[in-house]
Amino acid sequence: MRLLALAIIVATTAVVTATADAASRGGGPGTALAIGFALIAASLTGELFERFRLPRISGYLFFGVVCGPYAGAILTPGMARELQVINGVAIALIAFIAGLEINFSRLRPQLRAMLTMGGVMLALMWITLSVAFFLAWPWLPIAPEVEGLSRATMAALVATVTVSFSPTVSIAVITESRARGPLSELVLALVVLADLMLILLFTLSMEGVRFALGSGQAGHGILSGLAWEIFGSFAFGGIVGACFALYLRYIGREVTVVLLGVAVMLSQVGGALHFEPLLAALGAGLVVENIAPPEGDALRLAVERGALPVLVLFFAAAGANLHIGALAQVGLFAVAIAALRMALIHASAKAGARIAGLAGEPPSLAWMGLVSQAGVTLGLAILISAEFPDWGGRLYALIVSMIALHETIGPILFRNALARAGEVGRMDLPENVERRTPNAGVRV
Amino acid sequence: MSRREDWGEVGGADALDAAIPPPATNTLRWLQPLRTRAVLGLTPVVAPAVLFVPIGAALGPAFTNVLNPTALGYLEPMVAVALAVLGVFAGLALDLRGQRDGRLFAAASLEALATLIIVGGAFLVLLISWRIPLALPYGLVAVMLGLCASVSSAGGAEGTSPTHAMAARIADLDDVLPIVVSGLVVVMLGSATPIPVWQAVAWLFRTILLGIAVGTAGWLLFERAHSRAERNVFIAGIVALIGGTSSFLGLSPLLAGLMAGLLWVWLPGQADRVVRSDLQRVQHPLIVVLLLVAGASCEFSRQAMWLAGPLVLFRLTGKLAGGWLAMRVQGMVTAGELGLHLMTPGLLGIAVALHLLHVARTPGMTAVLTAVVVATLASEALALVLRPSDGSGA
Numbered sequence: 001m002r003l004l005a006l007a008i009i010v011a012t013t014a015v016v017t018a019t020a021d022a023a024s025r026g027g028g029p030g031t032a033l034a035i036g037f038a039l040i041a042a043s044l045t046g047e048l049f050e051r052f053r054l055p056r057i058s059g060y061l062f063f064g065v066v067c068g069p070y071a072g073a074i075l076t077p078g079m080a081r082e083l084q085v086i087n088g089v090a091i092a093l094i095a096f097i098a099g100l101e102i103n104f105s106r107l108r109p110q111l112r113a114m115l116t117m118g119g120v121m122l123a124l125m126w127i128t129l130s131v132a133f134f135l136a137w138p139w140l141p142i143a144p145e146v147e148g149l150s151r152a153t154m155a156a157l158v159a160t161v162t163v164s165f166s167p168t169v170s171i172a173v174i175t176e177s178r179a180r181g182p183l184s185e186l187v188l189a190l191v192v193l194a195d196l197m198l199i200l201l202f203t204l205s206m207e208g209v210r211f212a213l214g215s216g217q218a219g220h221g222i223l224s225g226l227a228w229e230i231f232g233s234f235a236f237g238g239i240v241g242a243c244f245a246l247y248l249r250y251i252g253r254e255v256t257v258v259l260l261g262v263a264v265m266l267s268q269v270g271g272a273l274h275f276e277p278l279l280a281a282l283g284a285g286l287v288v289e290n291i292a293p294p295e296g297d298a299l300r301l302a303v304e305r306g307a308l309p310v311l312v313l314f315f316a317a318a319g320a321n322l323h324i325g326a327l328a329q330v331g332l333f334a335v336a337i338a339a340l341r342m343a344l345i346h347a348s349a350k351a352g353a354r355i356a357g358l359a360g361e362p363p364s365l366a367w368m369g370l371v372s373q374a375g376v377t378l379g380l381a382i383l384i385s386a387e388f389p390d391w392g393g394r395l396y397a398l399i400v401s402m403i404a405l406h407e408t409i410g411p412i413l414f415r416n417a418l419a420r421a422g423e424v425g426r427m428d429l430p431e432n433v434e435r436r437t438p439n440a441g442v443r444v
Numbered sequence: 445m446s447r448r449e450d451w452g453e454v455g456g457a458d459a460l461d462a463a464i465p466p467p468a469t470n471t472l473r474w475l476q477p478l479r480t481r482a483v484l485g486l487t488p489v490v491a492p493a494v495l496f497v498p499i500g501a502a503l504g505p506a507f508t509n510v511l512n513p514t515a516l517g518y519l520e521p522m523v524a525v526a527l528a529v530l531g532v533f534a535g536l537a538l539d540l541r542g543q544r545d546g547r548l549f550a551a552a553s554l555e556a557l558a559t560l561i562i563v564g565g566a567f568l569v570l571l572i573s574w575r576i577p578l579a580l581p582y583g584l585v586a587v588m589l590g591l592c593a594s595v596s597s598a599g600g601a602e603g604t605s606p607t608h609a610m611a612a613r614i615a616d617l618d619d620v621l622p623i624v625v626s627g628l629v630v631v632m633l634g635s636a637t638p639i640p641v642w643q644a645v646a647w648l649f650r651t652i653l654l655g656i657a658v659g660t661a662g663w664l665l666f667e668r669a670h671s672r673a674e675r676n677v678f679i680a681g682i683v684a685l686i687g688g689t690s691s692f693l694g695l696s697p698l699l700a701g702l703m704a705g706l707l708w709v710w711l712p713g714q715a716d717r718v719v720r721s722d723l724q725r726v727q728h729p730l731i732v733v734l735l736l737v738a739g740a741s742c743e744f745s746r747q748a749m750w751l752a753g754p755l756v757l758f759r760l761t762g763k764l765a766g767g768w769l770a771m772r773v774q775g776m777v778t779a780g781e782l783g784l785h786l787m788t789p790g791l792l793g794i795a796v797a798l799h800l801l802h803v804a805r806t807p808g809m810t811a812v813l814t815a816v817v818v819a820t821l822a823s824e825a826l827a828l829v830l831r832p833s834d835g836s837g838a
Binding site: 001002004005006008009012013016017019030031032033034035036037038039040043047086248252253254255256257259260294295298299301302303306308309312 | 458459460461463464465466520521522524525654657658660661662664665668670673674676677678680681682683684685686687688689691692693725726728729732
């Protein structure tokens with residue numbers, strides 16, 4: 001019956017898109033059509049994947065790739081682009097949910113160890129990749145003719161982009177798997193920390209490249225820009241979150257409307273003010289959870305239960321925008337770098353956990369939650385490409401193909417790790433049952 | 445929650461409101477009005493349109509330009525989906541059981557038809573004599589204004605008298621005829637060249653077919669979902685598909701939604717109930733977006749103001765006359781009383797006008813939307829003054 005329903009939907013969509021004239025494709029109606037089609041077809045594909053013991057998220061991604069403009073073209077480039085616009089709100093909602101998960105009183109005992117592990121990991125990965133890229137530079141399809149200081153700074157910049165993780169995908173996998181526990185918390189803390197550190201590293205690396213290449217923009221307001229992006233984002237999110245917490249506590253009416261308004265404000269207004277929407281939304285969720293815990297907990301549970309359509313749409317849109325063609329062009333290099341990155345994540349996570357004194361199953365599985373790459377990485381590559389169109393364009397193609405690989409493998413690995421840690425579905429358990437569940441946890 | 449609240453234009457209480465702990469009522473007493481409001485408005489005086497349309501106008505290009513044309517373009521898919529949701533709720537309301545419900549439906553349709561004819565006819569005469577420059581056929585403008593005037597919402601849910609209960613049911617059912625006629629108008633308005641009526645009727649059947657096809661897919665999916673979360677995805681997807689496919693073809697999402705809703709009521713199973721309960725989660729945000737976009741799309745031109753004043757008066761006349769006719773069919777309420785209960789226009793009229801503007805973006809259509817919006821707000825105010833004698837009206 002479900003197959004019959006899918007057949008009706010595919011046939012209707014195909015007839016409608018074939019009947020309408022080319023001028024009306026894209027735009028508002030086209031986006032609504034794409035959303036409807038993506039929600040149902042991606043959801044059914046996700047279910048099909050689950051039957052083969054693969055994560056549903058991979059099914060959503062697969063649907064996006066197959067129906068997207070770079071493969072099946074049922075979703076036109078215009079539709080795929082507009083799905084990304086809706087994604088801004090989806091990312092804000094996903095990060096807001098993640099913020100609601102961060103309760104300082106619960107995390108305080110492990111916070112220092114988590115920060116140490118993240119710091120060590122990032123440092124090891126960045127240094128190793130920088131050296132590796134410097135040595136392999138003549139063979140990389142970016143700018144093999146560059147030598148000396150320029151080569152060193154460019155290698156550091158490429159290493160920064162390569163190291164980057166995807167907080168959104170990690171958070172989305174946790175939410176979709178309805179996972180809760182030490183591994184989820186550890187991965188969440190690591191990706192958020194990495195996101196903050198990478199903004200810093202990227203800004204410094206870009207300045208280095210500008211200086212080495214003699215670009216006129218070098219040294220222009222680095223610190224103020226950084227402070228605005230990191231602290232400004234958190235402050236903006238914190239203010240919005242505090243207002244929302246007060247609204248929940250003293251008014252508490254039409255919460256869905258106000259919550260969506262908050263998500264739009266964080267993604268669109270925050271974006272226009274050059275804040276990072278992800279950090280701002282995370283800050284907002286964090287403030288709500290820690291200012292008004294009863295309301296925050298209740299809101300988190302309710303939003304998580306209704307978040308599936310947002311997640312399906314997010315991953316289907318991500319799949320639709322994956323450039324499969326780029327993988328064909330520089331696929332071999334991308335595969336090699338992806339393999340090196342994965343090995344480094346594994347090794348540095350192990351070393352980081354040992355130095356931080358973390359033991360047990362979650363730290364040993366944490367690397368599997370850090371493989372995904374998506375929006376943050378792509379955003380960094382776009383910034384480089386915009387400023388250095390020549391070699392930046394070639395780097396962009398390489399990064400895009402790496403993202404295609406990591407976005408496919410990452411969710412599968414992370415979901416697998418969550419299942420091994422016994423955390424899948426634990427969001428649905430009452431808090432007291434969850435606390436009694438025997439699990440190794442993170443031992444500090 | 446009453447049955448009426450369950451399927452009304454603005455649905456019942458917000459789903460998240462019920463999930464979070466009740467707010468502290470003993471502190472900050474000056475916030476009390478915000479805590480005691482009815483669904484999407486401030487009870488007992490402010491309807492959602494009165495609250496959100498002016499906000500939309502203030503944010504729109506005519507004033508602050510926060511909702512600029514680009515932002516309005518991004519909100520267009522939400523409007524298409526909101527129209528489909530309103531259509532689905534109108535279809536779900538057609539759960540007619542027995543002869544009494546059949547008579548109620550006939551009374552509601554007669555009341556809507558009478559209002560449509562009175563408002564449309566009066567405007568045709570007025571437009572021909574005033575010769576307002578709208579760059580649209582006067583007959584079409586008259587029909588559009590008649591359509592937007594013929595819908596009603598029977599005021600707030602706080603009324604408890606039997607008259608109010610019947611008026612509320614008639615208000616649910618009187619949306620059907622305007623939605624069907626608007627399906628024809630959308631096709632005629634959207635065509636680049638004038639098309640014969642038989643061709644418009646053929647497109648109307650395509651809209652119905654589209655609603656039935658997507659509705660059937662939904663019916664096959666809803667009760668076979670493995671979890672409530674998956675069912676939410678299916679329902680959201682089906683409604684978006686109804687809104688998207690019909691708008692994509694230049695057809696009416698309201699009519700396609702109506703057909704799907706009707707199908708779910710008629711087919712065996714629980715499809716109508718699950719859709720009704722799950723759509724409440726998204727209904728309020730969609731309605732807010734629709735009203736904000738409608739407000740932002742208004743241009744307060746002289747033509748619009750010339751249309752708005754007569755629209756309020758013609759609608760009042762139409763509703764009183766339509767109510768009297770419906771009373772004859774129903775034989776329960778005193779003459780004029782039902783019309784007074786149906787004075788509150790609700791938001792479907794604005795939704796129809798907004799959709800027509802999206803189909804044909806001309807200054808004339810903008811004037812029609814603005815007139816409908818202004819007349820809706822004025823009619824809401826009028827409904828506060830002209831209260832039925834049993835005191836149960838809005």
